[in-house]
Amino acid sequence: MRIHFIAIGGSAMHNLAIALHKKGYQITGSDDVIFEPAKSRLDKYGLLPSEMGWDAERITTDLDAIILGMHARTDNPELLKAQELGVKIYSYPEYIYEQSKNKLRVVIGGSHGKTTITSMILHVLNYYNRDFDYLVGAQLAGFETMVKVTAEAPVMIIEGDEYLSSPIDRRPKFHLYKANVAVISGIAWDHINVFPTYSDYTSQFDKFIDTITEDGVLIYCKADNDLNEIVEHSTARINKIGYAIPDHEIDKGITYLLPEKTALKIFGDHNLMNLNAAKLVCAQLDISAVDFDTAIASFTGAAKRLEVISADESTNVYKDFAHSPSKLKATIDAVKSQFADRKLTACIELHTFSSLNKDFLQEYSGSMDKADNAIVFIDLKSFEQKRMEPFSEADVRDAFANPNLKFFNDASELKAYLLSLNYQNTNLLMMSSGNYAGFDLPKLAASLKK
Template identity: 85%
Template sequence: MRIHFIAIGGSAMHNLAIALHKKGYQITGSDDVIFEPAKSRLDKYGLLPEEMGWNENRIPKELDAVILGMHARIDNPELLKAQELGVKIYSYPEYIYEQSKNKLRVVIGGSHGKTTITSMILHVLNYYNRDFDYLVGAQLAGFETMVKVTEEAPVMIIEGDEYLSSPIDRRPKFHLYKANIAVISGIAWDHINVFPTYADYTLQFDKFIDTIEENGTLIFCSEDRDLKEIVEKSKAKINKIPYAIPAHLVEEGITYLLPEKTSLKVFGDHNLMNLNAAKLVCEKLNIDASEFDIAIASFTGAAKRLEVISADESTNVYKDFAHSPSKLKATIDAVKTQFTNRKLVACIELHTFSSLNKDFLKEYAGAMDQADEAIVYIDLKSFEQKQMKPFSENDVQEAFSNLNLKFFNDSTKLKAYLLRLNYKNTNLLMMSSGNYAGFDLPELAAELKK
């Protein structure tokens, strides 16, 4: 098979390119810019384009397929040439389905927690040496790439994103996988540039339920009232299994799963709910509850999901992918609940289209109230790039309903402020789906201790 990737540098795209290369396919690709770690990974396998930029001569009529990434535009010259030649064009979720249509497909959807649930399932399957393919949205310990596709594996575990599939395919990615077993972790409005109202957004999950194969299984969070209502109203011919927070206790900063008192390396109500979802999936894959508990005890979490940067008897420093209102609140609450005797300095970097929209910003009201020190950072360049009007400190304080909140749009001033604080019996939580104000977080953690 000869396959060309347009926008090969994307997170899922470059991992899929490597996976297909390992499968023996002939892979080429292009992009206008490729960042690390994609650049080094592609180079390792001889897949890094010799020149950056687009060139229609990369599209011969002999190609079996083109896989189109979201980074490309609809007027991309390589895309236009492929359309002119009649070459089959796939979005990457479409191609993932092509690679898995003869397998049992487990699809993890939801506004939050899907990477963690997927990661937990992969960890447990790997612990018991099961053969499986996968697509996950974060780098995991013990897994070289974020995508694996083979001929032999009988099952594929897929993290199902609700964002658009490609520039020419406006369907949400998770609508294309046709799950046999599906999970929905919860619904919290996001991507307002595509789904301008909450009703538009929730509709995508209703449609996702309809894509589940007949007599398949939906595992859903019953503590999300809107989700529960959608599931109960659905007429899809599927089995519906609810889940919630499992029985547990927290002692001296460690969370234990009951009744066996299994110690966990992760914590927080959302992680515990994620764990319950993963357990139900694994039971469907013939791993019983006791086997699951043994394996999950060694799960340390996915990258950037309450990832420990530094820890000692007085101060822990975490980084987390939290950026939407629900994720922000859940992450702050998790750290405060786990460490009741420590103060919490919480800093969120906002940079997504939704978070920089003044109307949507109101969705963050109360999200940082549990933090002892709440800080919001927005790089002024983010507004410039999106051609949006910058916020003032007052705008942010009002939207978050927190007049004590500190606001920064200069990373140098933010760093100076963080270094002035007293971290005795205090944790620092840095949250972003971007680059954390450009900080080297291990270096920042070391400076705090000085």
């Protein structure tokens, strides 16, 4: 098979390119810019384009397929040439389905927790040397790539998000996988540039349920009232299994699963619910509850999900991918509950399209109230890059409804402020889907110790 990737540098795209290369396919690709780690990883496998930019001459009738990434535009010259020549064009979720249509497909959906649930399942399957393919949204310890596709594996575990599939396919990705076993972890409005109302957004999950294969299984979070209502009203011919927080206890900063008192390396109610979802999926894959608990005890978490940067007897520093209001609140709650005797300094970078929308900003009301010291940072370049109108410090304060909130839009001033604080018996939580204008978080954490 000869396959060309348009916008090969994307996170999922370059991983899929590597996975297909390993399968023996002939892969080429193009992009206008490729960042690390994608650049080095593509170069390692001889897949890095020799020149950046688009070139219609790369597209010929010898190609078996084009895989089109979201980074490309509808007027991309390579895309236009492929359409002119009639070369088959796939979005990457479409092609993932093509690679897995004869396998049992487990699809993890929901507004939050998808990567963690998927990672937990992969960890347990890997622990027992099970043969499986996968697509996950973060780099995991013990897994070289974020995508694996083979001819032999009987099952594929897929993290399925609700964002659009490609510039010419406006369907949400998770609608295309046709799950045999599906998870919905919860619903919290996001992607308002695509789903301008909450109703528009929730309807995508209703449609996702309808894509589950007949007599398939839906595993869903019972703690989410809106999700419960959608599931209850669904007429899909599927089996529905709800889950909640498992029995547990916290002792000296460690969470234990009950009744066996299995010590975990993760914490927080949201992670415990994620764990229960993963456990129910693994039960569908013939892994017993006891075997699951044995394996999950060594799970340390997905990258950037309450990832420990440094820790000692007085201060832990975490980074987390939290960016939406629900994720922000859940992450703060988790750290405060786990370390009830420590104060918490929590900083969120508003970086996504939704969080930089002045109307959506109101959804953050009260989301940082449990932090002892709440900080909001915005890199002004984010507004420019997204071509959005900046809002003021007053707008942020009003939206978060937190009179003690600190606001920064200069990275050097934020860093100076963080370094000026006393971290005795205090944790620091840095949350963003961006990079704090280039912050070196490990270096910052080391400086705090001094």
